[in-house]
Amino acid sequence: MYGNFFPEEFERRWHNLISEYGLSENEWLQKTYGIKEMWASSYLNDKFFGEIRTTSQCEGIHSLIKNYISKKCYILELIHNFNEALTQYRTNELLSDFKSLFTTPVLTTCLQDIEKQAADIFTKSMFKEVRCEIEEAGKLNVVTHSVNNNEVKVRINKYRQPGRECEVQYDKATKKFACDCRLFESRGIPYCHIFCTMRHDHIDIIPDTLVCTRWTKNAKKDYICSVTSAETNSENIAGIRYGALATLCFTLCESASKNRDDFMEIRDDIFGLIQKLKKRRDPDSNVLSNACMVGDPTVVKTKGAPRQNRWAIKSRKCSHCTRCGHTIRRCPELYSRDVLHTGHH
Template identity: 35%
Template sequence: MGEKTSCVVVTDGDKAMRAAIAEVFPAARHRLFGWHLEKNCVQRVKDTEFRKVFKKAIYANFKVDDFEEYWKTAVESLGLQNNSWVQSTYEVKESWATAYLRGTFCAGYRTTARFEGINAYINGFLKSTDSILELVHSLDRIVKDYRNNEVTAQFYSTYYSPVLTTGLDSIELFASKLYTRAVFRGEKTNQGCYNLAVSWERQHQHNDCLQVFKDGRPCEGIPCSHIFCVMKYEDLEQISDSLIMRRWCKDAKDSRRMPLTTRPGHEGRMLRYAVLCSATSLVLRRAKTLNSLGRAL
């Protein structure tokens, strides 16, 4: 991973995992698995009304003050102030409430379902009777399969020509060239802009303020239909750089996209250091391979 560490870790509420994450990834944000919390709520709190309250507390896009008020009012009205599970869960609210996770990029992850799917896939290649050698060979096949899928996806992203469907040809074509095929096809956020309209406009100092009808589902770093509606209103043909998250772009792995010399201060030095470490590791691996071949000959 080029000496990089995880920024966010999603797990269930296991206390040993919490302690391990705090020790190994002290700078990472630990997010608790939403589905697991809901399941525990059903088992530990018998009040069906609180289950609805708790689900809203997890996923609703509250501000912190609004969340605190909502939680206090709901718990008091349902008489759950002394429930041990409600109290202990509230104490770790920073790990599960969207109000406290605002601004934390989780790439759309709220559960561990994808990881469990990976585990299930790997289990299809493995047997409890496998020897160590067979285990290594099986894992090697799995890694090759994943890498092949990644290369295939990259090929389609590079050479895929989309069918434009929204009528905003310039913006849609720009998005198709920018984002990976999976993101472009899966999100298609600009398609919803025909269901929206700019209701009014007013000047606020040096900024134009636009209000858009109809709320939409927030996307993880991908421009939403509201943004595309305003772009249509302003006759813009490209997505602003400030709205583009590189994580979803076709060139996400291309280190040449932004010259390191343009990166500010400490960040630029750290990036140059990381690139040099990666290049040095590659040279050493190749030297080791050539050395082994020389000995064999």
């Protein structure tokens, strides 16, 4: 609704514009108006575009590829640079998956139950958009609220814009929401009008009808399960499988590494799976021993001179007779020799 017009409002503004400038006989404007459903946002709000409109996706790819291509680029260099760009795409995707799975956002809105569930469902980038809609819901007011059996109708306006209203319909039985703005249908995320209705009716759980699988953390899992048998061996599908398995392994490693027993169990299970796959690919391959597996490091004594007791008393040793217990000053041999020498004189 805000930032977009309803079809009725579009019609009113269009005719006012044509009348103001006397363009009713303009052939180009008449032709453009005839295909308004193909370009006017008011008629496209119920169409899902995955946040891609016009040539934005192509322009985004071009801006990335041009960094690897120059006018004097050879074919071999072009292919190499293109592979580099593709690798960067895949790396960014894995990094985004990692951040979505292993980072927890700080809850900042007043609807923390709904915000926390959104953080668990949606990817990190999409959660930021959903959180903005939850914040926008605080600026909306409920004008009227009516209930007829399971059907709930709520009329909503925005703070300081009381003249612009929209209606949200909610079915308690099917948990389906429908809003005049149709922005949920076009963007695939719950819009602020829906969150305002949920707040007013004390609904603290986002229903499945408001979750678009494309924007969830499990989107890859559902996509891979839908792949037909004819596509199972393509390189594209192999790359998707790799990314999906990598994200699952990240979760497994994070949980198992915190406890030694869990680590040992998961390590043995992974080792068994590796051997199973190797045998399936090559029945004649050698089976690795458990000694090849990585475990906790063995605690050993440090190298170098042995540690000495700093408080140990060293025994005294004579430098003349090399006996312990006395020094040269009190050496018995020297003492007896001195006595004999004195007596002789």
